[in-house]
Structure formats: structure tokens, C-alpha cells
Amino acid sequence: MKILVPVKRVIDYNVKPRVKSDGTGVDLANVKMSMNPFDEIAVEEAIRLKEAGSAEEIVAVSIGPAKAQETLRTALAMGADRAILVETDEEVEPLAVAKILKAIVDEEAPGLVILGKQAIDDDSNQTGQMLAALLGRPQGTFASKVVIEGDSVSVTREVDGGLETVKLAMPAVVTTDLRLNEPRYASLPNIMKAKKKPLDTKAPGDYGVEIAPRLKTLKVSEPPVRQAGIKVPDVDTLVAKLKDMGVA
Amino acid sequence: MKTLVWVEHDNTSVKDATLSAVTAASKLGEVHLLVAGSGCKAVAEAAAQIAGVGKVHLADDAAYEHGLAENVAPLIVDLMGHHDAFVAPATTTGKNIAPRVAALLDVMQVSDILSVEGEKTFTRPIYAGNAIATVESGDAKLVVTVRGTAFEKAAATGGSAAIEDVSGAGDAGLSSFVGAEIAESERPELTSAKIIVSGGRALKDGPTFEEYILPLADKLGAAVGASRAAVDAGYVPNDYQVGQTGKIVAPEVYIAIGISGAIQHLAGMKDSKTIIAINKDEDAPIFQVADIGLVADLFSAVPELTGKL
Numbered sequence: 001m002k003i004l005v006p007v008k009r010v011i012d013y014n015v016k017p018r019v020k021s022d023g024t025g026v027d028l029a030n031v032k033m034s035m036n037p038f039d040e041i042a043v044e045e046a047i048r049l050k051e052a053g054s055a056e057e058i059v060a061v062s063i064g065p066a067k068a069q070e071t072l073r074t075a076l077a078m079g080a081d082r083a084i085l086v087e088t089d090e091e092v093e094p095l096a097v098a099k100i101l102k103a104i105v106d107e108e109a110p111g112l113v114i115l116g117k118q119a120i121d122d123d124s125n126q127t128g129q130m131l132a133a134l135l136g137r138p139q140g141t142f143a144s145k146v147v148i149e150g151d152s153v154s155v156t157r158e159v160d161g162g163l164e165t166v167k168l169a170m171p172a173v174v175t176t177d178l179r180l181n182e183p184r185y186a187s188l189p190n191i192m193k194a195k196k197k198p199l200d201t202k203a204p205g206d207y208g209v210e211i212a213p214r215l216k217t218l219k220v221s222e223p224p225v226r227q228a229g230i231k232v233p234d235v236d237t238l239v240a241k242l243k244d245m246g247v248a
Numbered sequence: 249m250k251t252l253v254w255v256e257h258d259n260t261s262v263k264d265a266t267l268s269a270v271t272a273a274s275k276l277g278e279v280h281l282l283v284a285g286s287g288c289k290a291v292a293e294a295a296a297q298i299a300g301v302g303k304v305h306l307a308d309d310a311a312y313e314h315g316l317a318e319n320v321a322p323l324i325v326d327l328m329g330h331h332d333a334f335v336a337p338a339t340t341t342g343k344n345i346a347p348r349v350a351a352l353l354d355v356m357q358v359s360d361i362l363s364v365e366g367e368k369t370f371t372r373p374i375y376a377g378n379a380i381a382t383v384e385s386g387d388a389k390l391v392v393t394v395r396g397t398a399f400e401k402a403a404a405t406g407g408s409a410a411i412e413d414v415s416g417a418g419d420a421g422l423s424s425f426v427g428a429e430i431a432e433s434e435r436p437e438l439t440s441a442k443i444i445v446s447g448g449r450a451l452k453d454g455p456t457f458e459e460y461i462l463p464l465a466d467k468l469g470a471a472v473g474a475s476r477a478a479v480d481a482g483y484v485p486n487d488y489q490v491g492q493t494g495k496i497v498a499p500e501v502y503i504a505i506g507i508s509g510a511i512q513h514l515a516g517m518k519d520s521k522t523i524i525a526i527n528k529d530e531d532a533p534i535f536q537v538a539d540i541g542l543v544a545d546l547f548s549a550v551p552e553l554t555g556k557l
Contacts, residue, residue, distance in 0.1 A: 011375070013512070016378060016511060017375040017376075017378045017379060019378075019379045026374070026375055026378075026379050093356050094347070094356070094357070095350070095351060095354075095355070095356045095357075098351060117493075120375070120376060120492070121374065121375055122374055123359065123360065123373065123374055123375070123376065123492070124347075124357070124359045125343050125347070125359060125360075126347035126350070126357050126359060127347075128347075129317065129343075129344065129345075129346075129347035129348045129351070130347050130348070130350065130351035131351075132317075132318075132348060133321065133347070133348040133349075133350075133351035133352050134351050137422065138318050138422035138423040139317055139318070139344070139348065139423075141317075141340075141343070141344045142340060142344075144486075154426065157340075158340070158486055158487075159340040159341070159428075160339050160340045160341070160439075160487065160495070161430050161431060161487055162428060162429050162430040162431045162485070162487055163428065163429045164314070164425070164427070164428040164429075165425075165426040165427050165428070166314075166316065166423050166424065166425055166426060167423065167424045167426050168422065168423045169421075169422050169423070177493070178476070178480075178493050179479075179480070179486060213356075213386075214355065214356035214385065214386050214387050215356050215358065215383045215384065215385055215386070216383065216384045216385075216386060217381055217382070217383050218369065218382040218383065218384055219381070219382045220374070220379050220380070220381045220382075221379070221380050221382075222379065222380070223373070223377060223378065223379065223380050223518075226518065226523075226537050226539075227539070229523070229535070229537075229538045229539040229540055229541060230539070230540060230541070231530075231535070231540075231541040231542070231543060232540055232541070232542050234542075234544075235542070235544070235549055235552045235553050235556060236556070238524070238540065238542050238553060239553065239556045239557060241540055242501075242524075242557070245501065245522065247443060247468060247500075247501050248467075248468065248557045
């Protein structure tokens with residue numbers, strides 16, 4: 001079985017984003033970028049399935065600017081076998097990403113596609129579900145456990161209130177939640193080896209997908225700023241404050 | 249504009265998240281509800297009582313019992329033939345189903361909206377709530393998920409909508425439900441609680457978390473939350489997690505104990521009305537958003553606080 005793992009290059013999760021003063025977006029110039037954390041978990045899960053003998057090949061895909069190559073090299077250094085970069089400088093919405101991924105799935109015929117549950121930049125949480133819909137295949141979203149059982153996959157999902165397990169006929173689409181696994185670090189020798197692994201560069205047009213945005217961003221603003229608070233010296237003052245608020 | 253709202257339920261009662269979605273949908277136009285489940289007539293009857301609802305569509309079929317997206321999405325797509333917008337609460341169920349519906353309709357979803365600015369214009373948080381985007385949809389039909397804490401809840405009574413039975417294609421044969429482990433809790437539900445007491449990594453372990461956090465929560469009638477660090481360390485189950493990747497809450501009072509205040513945690517709670525922080529590190533980022541801060545060792549301050557309430 002082949003596993004396809006889409007990965008996204010996003011602002012590093014430790015960086016506090018700054019909204020541009022003209023309200024057109026978030027300032028990404030000279031900001032540290034990394035692989036979306038949920039996608040690292042997706043890559044790790046694919047590698048673990050390969051190590052367990054459930055998969056033979058892992059193909060990492062990214063859609064974005066030329067620099068998304070770095071993100072793909074990271075996936076290759078972790079253990080992916082080859083990579084496809086669909087290069088574009090435009091911002092691509094989840095629906096268009098899902099359409100491009102569908103075309104790649106049609107070509108590559110993976111048994112599983114493992115994506116992150118959401119990207120930490122647009123926080124949409126849509127691409128995996130949309131891909132499953134376009135493929136007419138089942139989806140296992142917010143996965144905290146993935147077990148291959150013959151021609152189906154059992155996915156334990158993190159839902160409000162607890163956990164739920166579903167069984168999906170393969171091919172299937174799985175999206176990762178944080179507790180699925182702890183991603184490995186790429187070792188230096190593996191980073192060197194990753195430079196020699198194949199990386200194909202394509203364009204959205206190669207797949208016949210129109211990427212014009214459906215949503216128009218009218219403006220991006222800072223969230224409302226909270227009023228500066230006070231510090232209380234001791235528990236008694238805190239208790240008095242709570243009583244004032246009618247909480248206690 | 250006719251909107252179809254997904255009713256979040258457990259086949260016996262309507263979940264609160266639905267009520268916020270109804271409020272958001274009512275800003276777009278006429279509100280219809282969809283109750284899809286199995287043996288869920290009582291849910292449809294309760295849903296028909298929600299104020300401002302025009303009609304309730306009831307799809308009662310074993311295939312819809314667990315809300316499997318593969319089975320439910322085609323049903324919704326059918327109903328979208330005569331609706332202009334599909335609105336779902338941004339719960340794990342809504343987030344699972346709505347994008348599947350959107351793709352089948354060939355439209356872009358607007359996720360987790362904070363406000364309705366116009367017929368096709370919404371605000372939504374991006375970058376873990378560090379920025380707010382105003383977006384306008386250019387699609388013929390809308391698919392929207394609603395952040396529950398950003399909208400008032402519609403009144404659960406006062407309405408008298410008609411219930412109309414609908415049937416879909418049933419089981420798509422792609423997926424099946426195996427089982428669920430629902431965490432037991434006597435306390436208020438996290439996303440609807442008025443007061444939340446949350447603990448972080450500083451609580452050391454599960455028993456310590458329980459020993460210090462639970463008595464305070466019980467004294468205040470509060471729900472219990474946790475930071476990701478506390479969940480990852482196994483102190484509490486993951487459905488306690490507040491943050492970008494956990495639950496988004498906005499209670500009247502949020503008490504953060506031994507939580508440093510990483511941006512991913514703040515994304516889940518910074519819309520709380522009053523934030524109280526107890527932390528021994530006076531430089532902890534949580535103090536930048538806290539209305540009331542106490543710099544103290546939680547192991548002495550929390551029992552003292554519990555005792556004095």
C-alpha cells in the first residue's frame with residue numbers, strides 16, 4: 001500500500017503572528033516558517049505504518065511557493081520516500097487544495113491519505129473532509145489511533161465528550177489529532193540523504209484545477225485587546241474580588 | 249435566505265451548541281433545522297420548540313444514529329436543493345460533516361465564524377485567534393460553522409415549528425461505528441459552564457490535579473479544564489483540554505492555575521469575561537491577559553482559596 005501525506009508550510013507555531021497595519025493580512029516577511037504541527041504527526045504516522053509493514057511507499061505532497069520544498073525535504077528526512085511540490089505563489093484555499101489532492105490521488109492510488117486536522121495559519125479544518133468528499137471515500141477525522149485491519153482501517157477519533165472508534169473501508173482519508181503520536185526529529189544523516197530523494201515539481205494547471213479564491217478577505221485586524229489587569233497581593237484580596245463579582 | 253441548521257444531539261436531547269448556531273442562522277434569514285439520527289423523534293420535538301425556527305426536518309434512520317459524515321452529508325446535500333445556507337455548530341460533529349457537504353456542493357466553507365456582518369460576510373479567527381479576518385463568500389450557497397461562544401443561545405422554548413419527515417439514501421456502506429468511550433462527568437459541561445477552573449503542568453500528576461483543582465471547582469460549581477501540557481502528561485483526559493486544538497470556551501470567569509499561557513492555550517479562553525491567574529512565575533504570559541493575577545505557589549494558595557470560599 002502507498003500512503004499519501006499532504007504537508008503545509010506555515011508560520012512556526014511558537015511565533016506570535018503580527019497583523020499588518022494596512023489590514024491586508026499577517027506579516028510573514030522574515031518570520032520563521034515550519035511544517036504545520038498536525039502534518040508532522042501525519043508524516044510520523046505514515047512512517048510508523050511503513051515500519052510496521054502496512055505500507056510500502058510514502059509520498060509527501062505540498063502545495064505552495066518554491067520554499068515549500070524545504071517542508072517536503074523535512075518530510076523526506078523524517079522518512080517519506082518521495083515528494084511532489086505543486087508550486088504556486090497564490091494562496092490556495094482548502095477546496096482547491098482538496099481538488100489538486102484528488103487529482104494526485106487519482107494518479108497515485110494510495111490506500112490511505114493522512115493529513116493534519118487543521119493548519120495553524122487559517123485554522124480551517126476542512127481539507128481532509130473535502131478530499132474524502134471529492135473522492136467519494138470515507139473519512140476518519142481527528143484521529144488519535146489508526147489500526148490497519150486488512151482492507152479496512154479502524155480509526156479512534158477525539159470527539160467532544162471523549163473518544164469514538166469508526167471502521168472505514170480503504171482507500172480512506174484520515175486526519176490527525178495531536179495525541180496520535182510524537183513526531184521524530186530528522187537526524188543529520190537523514191537530512192543529507194533526503195537531499196537525494198526524488199522531488200517532482202508541478203503546477204496547479206497540470207492537474208486542471210482552477211485555484212481562484214472563493215472567499216474574499218476584506219480585512220484582517222487585531223483581536224480586541226484585553227484591558228490591563230491587576231495583581232492582588234494575597235488570597236484574601238482574591239476572595240474579596242470573587243465575592244464582589246458574585247462568583248463566591 | 250433559507251438556512252438549514254444542523255442539530256447537535258445524542259438521539260435523546262438537543263445540545264446547547266445548536267442554540268448558538270440558530271442565533272447565527274437567524275441573522276441570515278429563515279431558519280430550518282435538520283435532526284438526523286435514529287429513534288430521535290423526541291429530539292425533533294424539542295427542536296421544534298426552539299424560538300425562531302420555521303421548520304424541522306427529521307431524518308430518522310439507523311444509518312444516521314452516530315452522525316457518520318459519509319451517510320449524513322448526501323442527505324444534507326439533498327436538502328440544500330431548497331436551502332441557501334447550511335449552518336452547523338463548530339463542534340467535532342459539525343467540523344466533521346460541514347466540509348464534506350461544502351465540497352459536494354463545490355463551495356468553500358467559512359469555518360468557526362465569530363459574527364455575521366452581511367448576507368455573505370463573516371468574521372472568523374485565524375492564526376490561533378491572533379488575528380480576525382473579515383471574509384466574503386462568492387459562492388452561490390453558503391456553508392458555515394459557528395463558534396458557539398460568539399453567539400447568544402436562542403431560547404429553547406417558545407417556538408412551534410412543524411416537523412417534516414425526510415429520507416435520504418441511508419447507509420453509504422463506506423464506514424461503520426464501532427464504539428465510543430465517553431468521559432464521565434458530574435460537573436457542568438466545559439463549553440457551556442459559567443465558571444471554569446483550569447489546571448496546567450504545574451499540578452505535577454493526576455492525583456495532585458484532582459486534590460487541588462476539583463475541590464475549588466466544586467466549591468464554585470465550576471467546570472474543570474486543563475492545558476495541553478496537563479492532558480499530554482496524563483493528568484486528565486483530553487476532552488478537558490482548552491485551546492486551539494481543544495475546546496474554545498468563553499465563561500464568565502476562567503481561573504487558570506499553574507498555566508503559563510502559551511498562545512495555543514490563550515486561543516481557547518481569551519474571550520472569557522474575567523480571567524484569573526494563579527502562578528508562581530510573575531513573568532508568565534498568562535498575566536498579560538489576566539484581569540486578576542495572584543503570584544503565589546498554587547500548592548498553598550489554592551487550598552487557602554478553597555478554604556476561604
